[in-house]
Amino acid sequence: MRGKDAENEACELLRSQGLKIVARNWRWQGGEIDIIGKDGDTLVFVEVRARTSSEFGSPAETITPAKRAKLWRSAQAFLSGKPPVPVRFDVVAVSPNGLVHIPDAFREEDVRPGVERNPVRD
Amino acid sequence: MFAQVLSATPFGIEARLVEVQCDVSPGLPGFTVVGLPEKEVSEARERVRSAIRNLGLEFPQLRITANLAPADLRKEGAGFDLALAVTILLATGQLPPDRVHHTLFLGELALDGSLRGVRGTLAMALAAKDAGTSQAVVAESSAPEAALVEGLTVYSAAHLGDVVSFLRKEKDIPPCPRRLPEEEAPDWIDLALVRGQEHARRALEIAAAGGHHVLMVGPPGAGKSLLAQCLPGILPPLTPEEALEASKIHSVAGLLPPNRPLLHRRPFRSPHHTISYVGMVGGGHGIPSPGEITLAHLGVLFLDELPEFDRKVLEALRQPLEERRITVVRAGISVTFPASFTLIGAMNPCPCGHLGDPLRPCRCRPHEIVAYRKKLSGPFLDRIDLFVEVPRLTREELLGEGTGEPSERVRARVVAARELQRQRWKRPKTNAELGPREVRQFCPLGPQAKDLLARAVDRFALTARGYVRTLKVARTIADLDGSETIQAQHVAEALQYRAFPLDQV
Numbered sequence: 001m002r003g004k005d006a007e008n009e010a011c012e013l014l015r016s017q018g019l020k021i022v023a024r025n026w027r028w029q030g031g032e033i034d035i036i037g038k039d040g041d042t043l044v045f046v047e048v049r050a051r052t053s054s055e056f057g058s059p060a061e062t063i064t065p066a067k068r069a070k071l072w073r074s075a076q077a078f079l080s081g082k083p084p085v086p087v088r089f090d091v092v093a094v095s096p097n098g099l100v101h102i103p104d105a106f107r108e109e110d111v112r113p114g115v116e117r118n119p120v121r122d
Numbered sequence: 123m124f125a126q127v128l129s130a131t132p133f134g135i136e137a138r139l140v141e142v143q144c145d146v147s148p149g150l151p152g153f154t155v156v157g158l159p160e161k162e163v164s165e166a167r168e169r170v171r172s173a174i175r176n177l178g179l180e181f182p183q184l185r186i187t188a189n190l191a192p193a194d195l196r197k198e199g200a201g202f203d204l205a206l207a208v209t210i211l212l213a214t215g216q217l218p219p220d221r222v223h224h225t226l227f228l229g230e231l232a233l234d235g236s237l238r239g240v241r242g243t244l245a246m247a248l249a250a251k252d253a254g255t256s257q258a259v260v261a262e263s264s265a266p267e268a269a270l271v272e273g274l275t276v277y278s279a280a281h282l283g284d285v286v287s288f289l290r291k292e293k294d295i296p297p298c299p300r301r302l303p304e305e306e307a308p309d310w311i312d313l314a315l316v317r318g319q320e321h322a323r324r325a326l327e328i329a330a331a332g333g334h335h336v337l338m339v340g341p342p343g344a345g346k347s348l349l350a351q352c353l354p355g356i357l358p359p360l361t362p363e364e365a366l367e368a369s370k371i372h373s374v375a376g377l378l379p380p381n382r383p384l385l386h387r388r389p390f391r392s393p394h395h396t397i398s399y400v401g402m403v404g405g406g407h408g409i410p411s412p413g414e415i416t417l418a419h420l421g422v423l424f425l426d427e428l429p430e431f432d433r434k435v436l437e438a439l440r441q442p443l444e445e446r447r448i449t450v451v452r453a454g455i456s457v458t459f460p461a462s463f464t465l466i467g468a469m470n471p472c473p474c475g476h477l478g479d480p481l482r483p484c485r486c487r488p489h490e491i492v493a494y495r496k497k498l499s500g501p502f503l504d505r506i507d508l509f510v511e512v513p514r515l516t517r518e519e520l521l522g523e524g525t526g527e528p529s530e531r532v533r534a535r536v537v538a539a540r541e542l543q544r545q546r547w548k549r550p551k552t553n554a555e556l557g558p559r560e561v562r563q564f565c566p567l568g569p570q571a572k573d574l575l576a577r578a579v580d581r582f583a584l585t586a587r588g589y590v591r592t593l594k595v596a597r598t599i600a601d602l603d604g605s606e607t608i609q610a611q612h613v614a615e616a617l618q619y620r621a622f623p624l625d626q627v
Contacts, residue, residue: 111152
């Protein structure tokens with residue numbers, strides 16, 4: 001099971017939790033967001049990570065700071081020009097043992113640790 | 123959604139009030155702290171987030187911007203944690219706003235929400251009260267310290283949960299009582315234990331009465347350290363204002379025990395001779411912290427083995443010995459610390475320690491003795507009023523019972539002499555602080571005294587400064603005697619303390 005299948009399964013899980021899917025595989029030149037959904041008023045950006053074996057750690061651990069930064073930039077691109085809304089970043093880890101949903105997986109300080117001044121405005 | 127509460131940061135030995143403002147708005151989630159936070163203040167984000175969540179309250183999945191105003195003041199310490207947590211809960215409507223007005227919040231959060239005390243609480247509580255704040259919510263362990271401030275209602279909380287239920291009016295916290303420490307047995311060494319050394323005992327009494335700096339010179343084992351430790355016991359007790367001032371300094375340095383928030387004895391500091399320049403005068407990274415001379419403010423600074431101290435450290439003492447304060451300048455911040463202490467130095471007469479000893483021969487060569495003495499510069503020695511020789515005890519003194527006068531009786535005379543000085547200057551000021559002009563005005567000499575001093579000027583080749591110093595000491599001796607005019611016997615006694623002992627040997 002990989003790629004597309006994992007994302008389909010993740011979508012099923014999120015829908016069952018009451019999330020409305022807004023977009024899938026939203027692309028721009030700087031990257032891609034697997035799933036964009038709406039949880040009430042909150043816009044949720046979801047990254048799906050699949051692994052065929054847990055031998056090398058859980059899938060959630062494969063989200064490196066660089067990957068987080070890329071997701072962050074993609075989200076900024078998606079949001080630009082739109083009125084401000086509450087935003088959340090989730091991760092769905094897909095492994096042979098099943099699916100794990102991690103809501104609110106990271107925030108700005110996890111994306112750019114140590115950066116205090118001139119925060120990028122949304 | 124915006125909220126604001128009051129907190130504070132230590133600044134030197136004072137404190138500055140800081141407004142902690144918080145704005146929660148939609149957008150990419152994050153928690154930013156602006157307003158020149160030091161590392162430990164930025165790290166508050168993790169503590170605040172965990173503490174709020176572990177309390178079962180909601181940490182907003184929104185964009186949180188916290189601002190610490192004024193923006194140009196460096197913010198130090200973990201004391202902002204509580205204020206940050208409260209503003210976030212206020213801004214997200216989880217707390218009602220009516221109990222936070224004119225309230226100071228101070229406390230460091232643990233991840234589970236329990237509160238820890240912060241250093242400098244006393245200074246911060248005083249600053250808050252001066253700015254018109256009427257109440258404070260502080261961590262349990264520093265509450266007794268904050269409660270010393272009159273006119274400030276202090277609520278002590280052990281946990282963020284206590285603060286939340288207090289602000290929600292679900293629970294009332296009784297105000298922390300203002301508790302003054304009860305008298306306890308003095309821990310200084312009583313003068314009655316000192317054997318012999320009549321001359322040095324008298325010198326200590328004069329030093330205590332007039333605030334004069336002392337240098338004791340004598341062989342090892344003569345009792346110099348013991349004598350120095352007796353000095354706090356014969357100084358007048360701290361007045362309430364002095365106690366508060368000294369406690370404030372020790373609070374900022376984190377030296378106040380939580381169960382005894384108010385210092386009730388004069389501090390006695392005896393730094394080792396390996397102490398660094400910064401350790402002595404104050405400094406360090408960020409906002410300068412007080413050094414030993416400031417911790418000894420209103421008390422005694424004892425420097426044992428004086429010539430072993432780093433020359434730079436001793437020379438740095440010149441300004442505070444005279445002006446009784448020190449200004450520390452560090453990277454754009456300048457802080458003035460009070461440093462009104464009585465210096466008591468101790469040293470051996472020569473490197474081997476036995477120069478002038480009738481029983482053991484000195485093994486030093488003349489140039490070694492010169493080099494040893496030279497470690498103390500002329501300008502440094504000029505600021506010391508009393509030089510006293512502390513010789514080896516004789517067999518009779520060593521084997522006899524301690525027959526000395528107890529500290530209490532000596533202190534009574536010292537207090538009386540200080541009272542005379544206070545009446546003369548209309549404020550607490552000691553004879554040691556007199557300027558040359560004041561010396562001429564306030565040290566009237568009797569005819570015989572004048573004659574004796576004139577002869578001393580010729581005989582000992584007294585310099586202008588030596589003359590002033592002798593007069594100041596004579597003034598104190600006359601005060602101890604209860605005499606307004608300085609008599610011949612006062613001058614005669616003062617002349618004994620005039621010069622470095624054993625200089626002629």
